[in-house]
Amino acid sequence: xxxxxxxxxxxxxxxxxxxxxxxxxxxxxxxxxxxxxxxxxxxxxxxxxxxxxxxxxxxxxxxxxxxxxxxxxxxxxxxxxxxxxxxxxxxxxxxxxxxxxxxxxxxxxxxxxxxxxxxxxxxxxxxxxxxxxxxxxxxxxxxxxxxxxxxxxxxxxxxxxxxxxxxxxxxxxxxxxxxxxxxxxxxxxxxxxxxxxxxxxxxxxxxxxxxxxxxxxxxxxxxxxxxxxxxxxxxxxxxxxxxxxxxxxxxxxxxxxxxxxxxxxxxxxxxxxxxxxxxxxxxxxxxxxxxxxxxxxxxxxxxxxxxxxxxxxxxxxxxxxxxxxxxxxxxxxxxxxxxxxxxxxxxxxxxxxxxxxxxxxxxxxxxxxxxxxxxxxxxxxxxxxxxxxxxxxxxxxxxxxxxxxxxxxxxxxxxxxxxxxxxxxxxxxxxxxxxxx
Numbered sequence: 001x002x003x004x005x006x007x008x009x010x011x012x013x014x015x016x017x018x019x020x021x022x023x024x025x026x027x028x029x030x031x032x033x034x035x036x037x038x039x040x041x042x043x044x045x046x047x048x049x050x051x052x053x054x055x056x057x058x059x060x061x062x063x064x065x066x067x068x069x070x071x072x073x074x075x076x077x078x079x080x081x082x083x084x085x086x087x088x089x090x091x092x093x094x095x096x097x098x099x100x101x102x103x104x105x106x107x108x109x110x111x112x113x114x115x116x117x118x119x120x121x122x123x124x125x126x127x128x129x130x131x132x133x134x135x136x137x138x139x140x141x142x143x144x145x146x147x148x149x150x151x152x153x154x155x156x157x158x159x160x161x162x163x164x165x166x167x168x169x170x171x172x173x174x175x176x177x178x179x180x181x182x183x184x185x186x187x188x189x190x191x192x193x194x195x196x197x198x199x200x201x202x203x204x205x206x207x208x209x210x211x212x213x214x215x216x217x218x219x220x221x222x223x224x225x226x227x228x229x230x231x232x233x234x235x236x237x238x239x240x241x242x243x244x245x246x247x248x249x250x251x252x253x254x255x256x257x258x259x260x261x262x263x264x265x266x267x268x269x270x271x272x273x274x275x276x277x278x279x280x281x282x283x284x285x286x287x288x289x290x291x292x293x294x295x296x297x298x299x300x301x302x303x304x305x306x307x308x309x310x311x312x313x314x315x316x317x318x319x320x321x322x323x324x325x326x327x328x329x330x331x332x333x334x335x336x337x338x339x340x341x342x343x344x345x346x347x348x349x350x351x352x353x354x355x356x357x358x359x360x361x362x363x364x365x366x367x368x369x370x371x372x373x374x375x376x377x378x379x380x381x382x383x384x385x386x387x388x389x390x391x392x393x394x395x396x397x398x399x400x401x402x403x404x405x406x407x408x409x410x411x412x413x414x415x416x417x418x419x420x421x422x423x424x425x426x427x428x429x430x431x432x433x434x435x436x437x
Contacts, residue, residue, distance in 0.1 A: 002128045002311070003028060003117060005110040008035020009297045010288025011132030012097060013304030019101040021312050028108035028119060033093050036134050036289070037297045038086055040153040045177050047082040049328050052184035056330060057356075064359055073185045075162045083157060114262035115281045128283050128311050131260060131271060132304065135289035138254035140169075144226030150247045153178075162187055163245035167235045169223055170250035171197045173327050176213065178250055180329045183215040190217040190244070192237060198327065202384050204348065204370065205333060211365055212330035253295045266292055275317045276310035277303055285310065296325055322382070324398030326391035331367045334394035336401050338372050338382035346372045347430050354420030356388035371407075371426045378406040378434050380427075387421040397423060407431040 004015045007029035019025045027033075037043060051073055058071040097104060111118045117126050137152040139145055151159060153174065164187065168179050171193030183189045191197070197218060198209060219237065226247055227234035234243045255270035264272040264280040270292030277285045285307040288300035299320065306318045324336035338344065351357065351367040360366050367386035374381055380401050385393065400410060411431035415424040 001026060001124075001126060002130070003110070003124065003126045004130045004132060005112075006035065006132035006134060006288070006290070007033035007093075007097075007104070008132060008134045008288060008300065009037055010134075010290075010300035010304035010307075011035070011130065012093065013301045014130045014132060014285075014287060014308045015097060015102045016100050017305055017308035018311065021308075023311075024103075025101070026103045026105060027097065028105050028110045030107065030109060032090050032106075033097065033104065034086070034090050035300075038089050038093070040156075042297055043086060043089065044082070044153060044156070045174075045181075045328060047085065048078070048181045049177065051078055052181040053330065055184045061359060064362065066359070073162070075185060076160060079157050079159075109259075111259040112261065112263070112284065115284065126283075128285065130304075130307050130311075131279070131284070131286040131290055132288045132300075133256050133259075133290050134300075135253040135255045135270075135295055137249060138252045139249050140223075140251055142223060142226060144228060144232075145249070147226055147228050147232050147247075148230065149228070149232030149245065150226060150249065152249050156248075159246070164188060165244045165246075166190070167192060167242075167244040167247045168250055169247065170252070171195065171199070172250065172252060173198070173200070173325075174252075175250035176209070177328055178248055179216045180212055182248075183213070188217075189215070190219060190242070192223050192235070193218060193220050194222060195220065200325075201327070201333060201335065202370065205368065205384060205386055208331060208365065208367060208386055209329065209333070253289060253293075255290045255292055257290060268292055276315040277307035277318075278310060294320070294323060294325075296323060299323060319402065322398070322401055324394045324401075326394060328391075330365075331386045331388060332390040332394075333384075333386045334390035335384045336382050336394065336398045337384075342381050344372045344379075344381045345375045345430075346370055347426055347433070349422075349426065349429075351385065351387045351420065352422035352425065354387075354418045357420040366420075369421070369423055369426050371423065371430055373407050373430050373434070375434070375437075378408045378431065379404055380407060380410070383423065385421060385423055389419075390421050390423075393419075393421045393423055407434065 002025050004011045004027045015025045015027045055071045061067045117124045166187040169192045179191045221238045223237050225236040271286040287303035287307040289295050302318045327333040348370045353361050357366045369385040371383050372381045407427045407430045411428045
């Protein structure tokens with residue numbers, strides 16, 4: 001019997017791949033299948049952002065003089081209906097997993113003590129074990145961080161009413177996304193960044209980011225304390241007290257590994273694995289967020305497949321040198337950075353008009369695109385693009401980057417029209433420019 005601990009993206013992929021190869025697989029899950037992605041991450045942000053974008057779109061079109069009326073959020077209904085969608089997704093994932101031949105045990109508290117598996121305190125014999133328990137929210141050790149009125153992404157569904165003044169602590173992807181969402185919902189949002197906002201983005205994209213976050217106050221400095229006695233009343237930063245009704249921590253992730261002992265771990269507490277996702281204990285593997293950053297769902301899935309393939313005897317390496325990712329604000333900001341040490345020529349321009357961006361031509365807020373290619377051979381080295389749906393384009397363009405495709409090979413493409421993303425035109429421009437040299 002092979003045991004998979006955790007039913008998130010990594011654990012499910014391991015289980016499906018192994019079961020499909022004829023292995024007996026039991027998936028151990030404490031709560032609900034789907035992991036952070038379904039419950040507190042990707043799908044949560046998608047659901048809330050859809051509402052936020054709709055509100056902002058209606059406001060923009062009204063100000064443009066083409067529609068009448070206003071829109072506002074019915075926040076308790078949003079949370080209730082979003083939970084209903086999440087439950088439906090759980091049902092779909094459970095059905096798919098069981099149909100593949102995987103046995104699912106719920107309410108299963110799994111531990112590994114020096115290489116031995118225990119489930120709800122009872123020992124289990126295992127041929128192989130895969131740890132895929134994900135990561136939790138990294139809440140900093142700030143006085144008052146446990147006061148009523150403090151939240152993380154895992155706790156947002158307990159927010160029964162929208163706060164008037166919301167403090168969001170963090171300067172990364174989640175912090176920016178939640179700031180955009182709750183500002184659209186009508187909260188007075190202040191984003192507290194220790195140093196740099198969205199350091200993962202090229203500086204040339206930050207003008208558009210600040211436009212998307214125009215209704216958010218951004219302060220830079222160290223939050224020293226969450227103020228209040230019985231509930232949140234404010235935040236102290238650099239000696240200054242500021243009033244707030246609620247605080248949302250969006251301060252990164254931290255692998256949850258306290259229940260697994262006897263194996264090597266990284267300095268941040270995540271489980272250390274080799275190229276085949278095997279831990280320091282032979283026969284025990286780990287995949288996904290439990291192995292540390294980057295905390296992206298597609299990476300977790302790839303690592304899950306890699307762990308399963310290693311067990312099946314045909315190991316492969318997960319290449320994390322270039323990972324395309326998207327930040328979802330008013331626009332999608334999709335980036336695949338060049339490898340360290342790689343240099344090329346970058347072509348840049350505003351993005352094009354299309355669905356969800358046509359009316360923004362008037363104010364120039366259609367986004368931008370930046371393509372870096374090898375000057376001599378035309379290999380696509382990296383890209384950064386912003387438009388309403390660049391994450392779709394980024395998936396496939398990121399694959400071309402990782403495969404070493406050139407702009408010369410890709411320029412004869414026949415694009416789908418209309419589209420709000422013009423990376424195809426940028427590739428043709430780069431092809432023409434290099435051919436003229």
